[in-house]
Amino acid sequence: MTRLYYDNPYLTSWEAEVIDVVEKEGKFAVTLSQTAFYPEGGGQPSDRGTIDGIQLLDVIEDGGIIYHIHPSKPQSQTVRCEVDFQRRFDHMQQHTGQHILSAVFYNLYSGETSSFHLGEDYVSIDISLPEISDYMLRKVEDTTNDYIYKNLKVKTYIIKPDEVSKLPLRKLPPVADSIRIVEIDGVDYSPCCGTHVRSLGEIGIIKIIKTEKYKGATRVYFKCGKRALLDYQAKQDIVASLSRQFTASEGELIHRGEALSAELKNLSKEVRDLKEKLLGYEAKEIIAASSSNLIVKSFDDKSFEDIQLLSKQIVSLGDYVVILTSTFDRKILLAHSGKSSIHCGKLFKEHLLKYNGRGGGGDRMAQALFADVKDLKSFEKLLVETVKAQL
Template identity: 40%
Template sequence: MSNLYYDSAYTREWTTRIAEIVSREDSLYIRLDETAFYPEGGGQPGDTGAIGEARVLDTIAENGRILHLVDRQPGAAGDEVFCRLDWERRFDHMQQHTGQHLLSAVCLDLLGAPTLSFHLGQDYATIDVDKAEWTDAELDQLEQEVNKRIQRNVAVNGYFVEPEEAARLPLVKAPSVEGRVRIVDIEGIEYNACGGTHVRTTGELGLLKLLRAEKQKGNLRLTFKVGLRALTEFAAQHRILATLSAKLSTPKEELPERLEKLNAEDRRKQSELNELRARLDRYAARELLEEAESRGSAAAKLFEDRTLKEVQQLAALLTAQTPLPVLLGSRPECKLMLAHSGEAKLSCGALFKEMLPAFGGRGGGSETSAQAAFGSEDELIAFYDKLVQHLSGSQTD
């Protein structure tokens, strides 16, 4: 079988014959006499496209054969078929893969950091390099140098050599295959043993943009985009900055300072709001305690405008001031809690476990605290009313 992607990574369409049809459970694979579909490997995904009327969903290499996963049978063994690559996807992979080679070469040159792994994802690509510490200045220099080498528009050559010749080349690392070795040579920059597909010249990469640098298992992980991916990323970021600039009536260059001022103002307002909520909680607690002590029953209320978290804060304030049980709920969230200081002779968790099933509620808790959630406000109210009766000692059958 001839691998056309080694003859020319730019082959988009060709005619060949079906060599073999392989059926496996719910999957159908086609082997061709000649293929330009690249099989997954070396960090690069397998190609997609079409064989006749069949859609190629993936391409894999298996025991020296290249198999194409298809959504239907395009013909019988021996039939001639017209094949077509999903070219935009393939060229994108060629750009990202070649960009990785260039980025790895510059990482080695400038940072002394060899590449440990490469991943080409649908949205972005990453490399992990052997470097534990780095600076922003180093990363800026790295990105600038990569793009300078892109602009030189040097040739990217791919060819096979015998093992003896490969041993004489200044390869980045020793080949992982036996026999003839495929070399990717970025003129004057790098020799690498690689079986992937690449662009003809570095100029076809357009640009490379580093998006993120982070520590991963003690090494440096660089997330990047090349070519059209990088341009699309830049356009998206530009739209976001332009929108923020317009909404805040602030030039893009002054956005960080403006946002810091807004954050400081938000923190100040949040502090004021927390103080007002604490004051409101004290008033609410006093009112609930007066009512509960006058009745000699639990401090109980369903709130129309409080979340469960806010209810919990009020309950903590109440249980610190009274030995009576505290029963509070949030009608918007259909949630309820029961708590006491430890002096009340009841187990909140056991009581909920006993009573909840009859009201469609779910929850539980400990001796001194329990929570429950309900599917509807009606269920919440029914359970609340029943529990108030129980706690006041007037529960009826």
């Protein structure tokens, strides 16, 4: 079986003889006389494309043999194969980008690449440095892109194991009879079986997106070529939309954002203070209208947070026991100023389970949440009766 992608990663269309077909779970593993379909390996995902016009499901390698996973059995001995080159070229851009980025991390900061992920979702390398500063990242990014502008040639060739020591390899190759080297014109030499672009200019651009700490190393996320362009376009759209929304130029956006969040913080505090004042008036009205020091009230338009504030206001004004309910949030609270002998938390704990409620509290205040309003109202009734008996 000849691997056509080794010599020409740009070959997208060819004919091959079917060597073998094995059926497994309704799918067919097809082996061919020659193939340009890249199987998954070395961090690079497998190719997609068609055999005789029918879409391939996967391409895998096992024991040195490439299996083309096909939904049906090929109908002829000679088949026509086509690689989905848009997907492949994306892999070539990201993979070659990874080589030069890894080389620059190594050359500038002795950061070794311990793993490489190339997925549809993201592309990343793990660099053996626990800490990478913003300055270092920018330096690596600039240097890598400078190599791309120089459009350095990417060469591939096979060497024998005894020739390994003659090359300044970044990492040692696995033991094998022959080793495939990917060289970026005198700058980087890596043992690799993947597919790469002919010269660095085809990568277009490399942009580092973010980093995160990972097992004592640093995971560096980046985008190359078309992915970087799409990312730039998406981010440009976001910036333009924010500029319109805040009527600020790109340069003013950060300052405008900071000013707005400071203003929001001030306004929130003002609203909170006003609300407290308003609830203070409401507390006085409720007390004035009540004939006993047990105050029971149910609200369908107040949040539980407001009810908590209201109960605080009432008990601060005298020796009151309050039972306040928010049917809106399906919550209830029992509170007093501390002069009553009722232990709110204990009372809740004793009866909540029977009414499918969840909650608890201390001696002066307890609260609970109910799955439905019917249980909430039944619990409220029980509380009123129990508290009345103890007053």
